[in-house]
Amino acid sequence: MTQDTVFPPNPKALDAMLDWANQRIQRGPDPRHGAQSVAALAARLDGAITAKGMDSARAFALFSDVIVPSTRPFDHPTSLAFVASAPSPAALGFDAVLGSAGIFAGNWDGGSGAIYAENQALAWLSSLAGWPATSGGVFVSGGTMGNLSALHAARTAYPGPRPDRWRILASAEAHSSITAAARVMDAEVISVPTDEGGRMDADSARHALSQTSGVFAIVANAGATNCGAIDDLAGLARLAAEQGLWLHVDGAYGLAAMTDPTQRAQFDGIEQADSFTVDPHKWLFAPYDSCALLYRDPAKGRAAHGQRASYLDTLDGQAWNPSDYAIHLTRRARGLPLWFSLVTYGTEAYAKAIRQTRDIAEAIAQGITDTPGLELILGPQLTVLLFRAPGLDDDAIDAWAEAQRRSGALLCLPTRWRGEKVLRICVVNPNTDPDHVLTVLRTLP
Ligand SMILES: Cc1ncc(COP(=O)(O)O)c(C=O)c1O
Structure with a gap:
């Protein structure tokens, strides 16, 4: 049978797209861009999907002239709201080509080279935390998914009998993703008051613990979103060890500062944590979407995650399969832009x-x-x-x-x-x- 080429490549259109990417990376975004109304977007985009399609230059213009200007350019240097993003040129350029490599990075069989390199970037992060070389994890889409995956592993590892109600102890300044994770897990967040700087200390956490039951994890902030506070990681690590609890450090934003030796001491105590998250798409100069989720003991991540199905039986279960460490199966090698940027510029x-x-x-x-x-x-x-x-x-x-x-x-x-x-x-x-x-x-x- 001779098949028709239904999707013929268009070299000129590809050149134009790559050229646009090149220009965007070198020029940076326009800070005046931002959200448009549904009506304004409808006027320009409705009817774009048709039975016969359209010329690719026209299709691409919908992206460059309508879609992009209707998005907020968080990576502009004047973008100081929320937690913005500042991807390096190498990371952005690499990300632009990564998609074209079509890598399946859910398991070793599909993505060994990419996974090996991603694991090098994870190992660098874990060495900054002072963790053993046996630690490991996976890149997930963002801090929300990283926190949820870590907390599910924490609960799975809970050694005691199932309590009446599962609870998570966290600072009053904890990110909203902790509450979101608790909702998914049908758990409750016990909110611990903080000091005037938004920091949770071990005494307040101990007091809150003594007033409740069913706690399976303490979540510490390493860079609270609203105020930047870093909780008393050393004190909380001691408390968690004493009570047999899992300590998860949410460093989606702040743990990036571990890379600067002059700022590292603020995170002392993270050496003893059971898991942490840090988002390369926030302050580690990588593009969306990327959260590094690390387990001190990856076997505990594996015990909680991973999917089993007869059609997956051919895969090597002993190999490092990223799908075993979070709630996902198919994944792009989203840790590679960080890896490439690190390899290019150096630590x-x-x-x-x-x-x-x-x-x-x-x-x-x-x-x-x-x-x-x-x-x-x-x-x-x-x-x-x-x-x-x-x-x-x-x-x-x-x-x-x-x-x-x-x-x-x-x-x-x-x-x-x-x-x-x-x-x-x-x-x-x-x-x-x-x-x-x-x-x-x-x-x-
Ligand atoms: C401390 C902290 N944790 C978690 C998150 C959630 O990360 P994401 O938006 O990547 O899901 C954020 C986002 O700003 C954050 O600042």
């Missing part, structure tokens, strides 16, 4: 970029302190800082933030801290210019 460049980012956050904090009409409330803790403009009411703060976003000057959004609407900055981009940021902030008072 010292990572330490330097992290240190530089921290210096930028300190310079912004100092500038806020020095500016009449602005008040630094907290930080920088890692690279998060909270501040207020006492002369402005809540509506005026919203209006200012929206005006800066629209003009592309700065993405700096409000949050709540101890009940008050305040402004928050989180720097993850070593190219953020603190002088520019301060010039914009000085339009506030």
Whole structure:
């Protein structure tokens, strides 16, 4: 039988796409881009999918001229809201070609070379934590999936009889993904009050533990999203060991700072944790989507995860199969852009970029302190800082933030801290210019 080539390659169209990717990586994003209304998008995109298709240049223009401008460019150096992203050019360029290699990285059989290289990047992270070489894990889509997968492993490893109610102990500043994971697991989160900097200490955790039952894991923050706090990891590790509990460290944002030797001591105690997560797509200069999930004892990850089916019986169960370590089966080798960036620039460049980012956050904090009409409330803790403009009411703060976003000057959004609407900055981009940021902030008072 002679088959028709239903999907003929179009070399000119491929060139144009790769050229666009090249330009985007070198030029960076346009900070004025952002969300559009459904009506505006419908007007440009409705009817795009047709029975006969369209010329690929026209199809690609829908992406470059309509879709991209309707997305928020988190990787711009002026993007200081939420936890942004700052992928290196090598990581972005590599990511652009990774898809074309069509690698199945769910199991060793499908993706051995990619998995070996991903594991090198994981081993680097685990060595920064002071973990043994026998530790290991997998890259999943994001911190939410990493935290859920780790907590499921924690519960599976629980040595005692099944309690009436499963519970997770976490700081009041824990990321919303911990509550989301608890909901999926039909568990309850016991929220531990924090100190004035948003930090959970071991005494507060011990007190909360004494008031409840059924706790199978303590979740510690290593860089709380809202305030950057790092919990008392050493004290919590001792508490977890004493009580026979699993300690999971959510370092989706903050654990990147382990790469800078001058910041490493803040994480002392992580050596004793059972699992941790850190997202290369946040502060480790890799593109979306990527979370490194590490288990001190990977057998505990394997006991909780992995899928069995007769059609999978041909696979080597003794090999390192990433699908055994989280809730997934098919996966792209999403750890490879981090690996490629590390291989290209070297780990010292990572330490330097992290240190530089921290210096930028300190310079912004100092500038806020020095500016009449602005008040630094907290930080920088890692690279998060909270501040207020006492002369402005809540509506005026919203209006200012929206005006800066629209003009592309700065993405700096409000949050709540101890009940008050305040402004928050989180720097993850070593190219953020603190002088520019301060010039914009000085339009506030
Ligand atoms: C501390 C922390 N944990 C977990 C997450 C969730 O990560 P993701 O959005 O990649 O699922 C975030 C996201 O900002 C975070 O800051």
